[in-house]
Amino acid sequence: MQQNSKPVDDSHQTPKTPGSPGFEPARQMAYMRRAVKDNLSRKIQAMLNSCVNCGMCAQSCHYYCSTGDSDVIPVKKFEKLTRLLRTHFHPLKSRLPFYGSKDQPDEQMMAALYKAAYEDCTLCGKCALTCPMGINTGEILSLARAMLCSIGRLPSGLVHPVETAFEVGNYLGLTTQDFVENIEWIAEELGDEIGVEGFTIPIDKQNAEVLYIPHPLEARDLPFLLMYALKILYAAGEDYTVSSYDFDTVNYAYYQGSKDNMMRIARRMLDAREKLQARSIALAPCGHGYRVMRWEAEKYLGKRFDFPPVQSIVELIDRYIHQGRIRLEKNKYEGPITYHDPCNIARRGGVIEPPRNVLHALTSDFVEMQPNRARNFCCGGGGGLASTGDFGKLRVTAGKKKAEQIRQTGAKIVATNCFNCMTQIRDLSKAYELGIEVKSVVELVSESLIM
Amino acid sequence: MQTVYYIILVPMVYLAFAVFIVGSIVRIAKIFREPPNPTPLEIHPVKKPGWLWTLTDTFLFPTVRRHKPVLWVFLMAFHICLLLLLIGHLELLADFAVFQVIPHEIFLGNGFVGLILAVCLLYFLFRRFVTPVKDLSVPEDYYLLILLFLVVIFGSEMDWARSWYDYGEMEVTDYRTYMLSLVMLKPELPYSTTFSGHSFMLILHVFFANLFLMFFPFSQLMHAIFSLPMNKLRRG
Numbered sequence A: 001m002q003q004n005s006k007p008v009d010d011s012h013q014t015p016k017t018p019g020s021p022g023f024e025p026a027r028q029m030a031y032m033r034r035a036v037k038d039n040l041s042r043k044i045q046a047m048l049n050s051c052v053n054c055g056m057c058a059q060s061c062h063y064y065c066s067t068g069d070s071d072v073i074p075v076k077k078f079e080k081l082t083r084l085l086r087t088h089f090h091p092l093k094s095r096l097p098f099y100g101s102k103d104q105p106d107e108q109m110m111a112a113l114y115k116a117a118y119e120d121c122t123l124c125g126k127c128a129l130t131c132p133m134g135i136n137t138g139e140i141l142s143l144a145r146a147m148l149c150s151i152g153r154l155p156s157g158l159v160h161p162v163e164t165a166f167e168v169g170n171y172l173g174l175t176t177q178d179f180v181e182n183i184e185w186i187a188e189e190l191g192d193e194i195g196v197e198g199f200t201i202p203i204d205k206q207n208a209e210v211l212y213i214p215h216p217l218e219a220r221d222l223p224f225l226l227m228y229a230l231k232i233l234y235a236a237g238e239d240y241t242v243s244s245y246d247f248d249t250v251n252y253a254y255y256q257g258s259k260d261n262m263m264r265i266a267r268r269m270l271d272a273r274e275k276l277q278a279r280s281i282a283l284a285p286c287g288h289g290y291r292v293m294r295w296e297a298e299k300y301l302g303k304r305f306d307f308p309p310v311q312s313i314v315e316l317i318d319r320y321i322h323q324g325r326i327r328l329e330k331n332k333y334e335g336p337i338t339y340h341d342p343c344n345i346a347r348r349g350g351v352i353e354p355p356r357n358v359l360h361a362l363t364s365d366f367v368e369m370q371p372n373r374a375r376n377f378c379c380g381g382g383g384g385l386a387s388t389g390d391f392g393k394l395r396v397t398a399g400k401k402k403a404e405q406i407r408q409t410g411a412k413i414v415a416t417n418c419f420n421c422m423t424q425i426r427d428l429s430k431a432y433e434l435g436i437e438v439k440s441v442v443e444l445v446s447e448s449l450i451m
Numbered sequence B: 001m002q003t004v005y006y007i008i009l010v011p012m013v014y015l016a017f018a019v020f021i022v023g024s025i026v027r028i029a030k031i032f033r034e035p036p037n038p039t040p041l042e043i044h045p046v047k048k049p050g051w052l053w054t055l056t057d058t059f060l061f062p063t064v065r066r067h068k069p070v071l072w073v074f075l076m077a078f079h080i081c082l083l084l085l086l087i088g089h090l091e092l093l094a095d096f097a098v099f100q101v102i103p104h105e106i107f108l109g110n111g112f113v114g115l116i117l118a119v120c121l122l123y124f125l126f127r128r129f130v131t132p133v134k135d136l137s138v139p140e141d142y143y144l145l146i147l148l149f150l151v152v153i154f155g156s157e158m159d160w161a162r163s164w165y166d167y168g169e170m171e172v173t174d175y176r177t178y179m180l181s182l183v184m185l186k187p188e189l190p191y192s193t194t195f196s197g198h199s200f201m202l203i204l205h206v207f208f209a210n211l212f213l214m215f216f217p218f219s220q221l222m223h224a225i226f227s228l229p230m231n232k233l234r235r236g
């Protein structure tokens, strides 16, 4: 088959990510074959073989719920990969005349795969919960992502952040010097606010109890968000520190589907802890970052970390409240508050009750979305979609289900625990005129602290 | 004509079983050939004990019950009847004391098992003509259901004839002679199986059942084998 000469959208043609050596057409197949070899595990093969075509997954996917387009039914999405694997990668079938081919799949097939893997699935895993066979379309499409990533065909939002993370150590390219300066500035501000003379934030302190890893956006553009978290740690009397070596929870390489790249970024955080000999790691609100550090990295390494499980900061807050280490002013915020479970924190991460405990401590008017907890719908901003500007419209369309869910609760404030979710829900609020405020749980807690 | 009967009732049965067994093994081997990589798949909250929840997930389809209660009723009825059917066929081979704990005539269910299966299959089939199931169904899904319907109808017919209309030309003993002889690899066709008025029912039943068995390893029917390990994966 000849490669179609139709021009490819420029945004896919972004230059090589580390780990994706290039995209000369002649060698694409070799790269993709390699990616299949590295990523096609027994589990994925089993999932590709056990679908009963029952259609249960349709209503579980927020894409289908929002658009009703049959093309985004989960089984139809991974079908595209199944077909490609059969016709172009199967050792025998790919040699059959009129059926398979060993050449580059045509542009149409590749474009369909790209759309299914990067645009039409946020890897949220909700379908796995509904499927009678437990088929996780997101997990299957990670393989498709890995294949496309190997030939450099991935959304721009997943290219530069990863490159920058490799070069500088965080996805925004914030230098250590700037970070330290910002922390010092935050310390001054925070000191003023709580009225402590000469207040400092421990940087690179050895043997601390908790190493807090902020989101680089907090450290650069939204310092008050970082201030909220640090204020809580301070109020709880926690023996904490931040690292000047790694201050990045984000791991967009995970969304590339490339496990090796993912580990390269995750390794930096592990090294940071190692250097400081901190006892544990706590992460800023970040869904996929949590998932990677709590589960994926351990599974990749094939062994447990030799320190306690990585925690999201809400888990810490829940513990502080429980132990009476912080006191909160109840009902400081008026109106009903609801909580959006980020997929990677709840269903794919396992943190389900702590944020609820925290919110119950904050308000007596807590309302649940329907469905909630592990069954919550994805906001539509997962899978790295929120990081790519071009996907704005797509995200808003796919988030219709979420917007309806939020509207039904009648909540004034939507609290959540993930940067991407916050961005996305704010966009939804604008597009669907929900008239809500979107806040991080950390912010709500910090503002209600009784010092 | 008798040659055709013979081919369907003897060599084709062996062929079907061979295809079924080899095909299934190949399909399973294809999966186990891939490296076991450490992708974590479990969905939270993880409930203990995992294996017990796995069994529930596999045999009671809780997710279907939650989202599609009507489908669930048909599914449960269908799969329970399949199980009874399997027992029924085993009893055509020999008496099993375990199955006679609840005393019954052969064939189990007095004809109703087949009826329920047929109704369920029609439901499954019609369901496939409605969105969103229509949009994701492939032709094989329809063939499979139609094929199975044919197997069930002709099988049931023999049962109905015997148990509802006192049709006495083909007896359980005849089936037993035939089936045991197949198992013993000394095929023998009792006179009634090929020369009585209802012979063609038996022939068609066996013919479609053979097709079904040969289709099995290449279709979604493999879910019968995969559902347990798959649900274990989800439970972590």
Ligand code: HEM
Pocket (backbone or CB within 6 Å): A052, A053, A054, A132, A133, B057, B058, B059, B061, B064, B071, B075, B079, B082, B124, B125, B141, B144, B145, B148, B221, B223, B224, B225, B227, B228
């Ligand atoms: C001997 C074993 C089995 C056989 C022969 C069998 C056969 C079938 C057939 C013919 C269908 C209808 C397919 C369709 O609608 O197109 C079906 C559906 C289904 N089966 Fe089984 N099954 C078996 C075991 C199991 C087991 C162990 C499970 C456990 C999860 C299971 C779960 C399902 C589900 C969830 C469906 C729904 C598919 C649909 O709605 O179309 N089956 N089965």
Ligand code: SF4
Pocket (backbone or CB within 6 Å): A060, A061, A062, A063, A073, A074, A077, A120, A121, A122, A123, A124, A125, A126, A127, A128, A136, A137, A138, A139, A378
């Ligand atoms: S993982 Fe989420 S987005 Fe992807 S198909 Fe499943 S439900 Fe849809």
Ligand code: SF4
Pocket (backbone or CB within 6 Å): A050, A051, A052, A053, A054, A055, A056, A057, A058, A074, A075, A130, A131, A132, A133, A134, A135
């Ligand atoms: S719910 Fe599962 S088995 Fe059913 S069609 Fe979807 S992926 Fe296939």
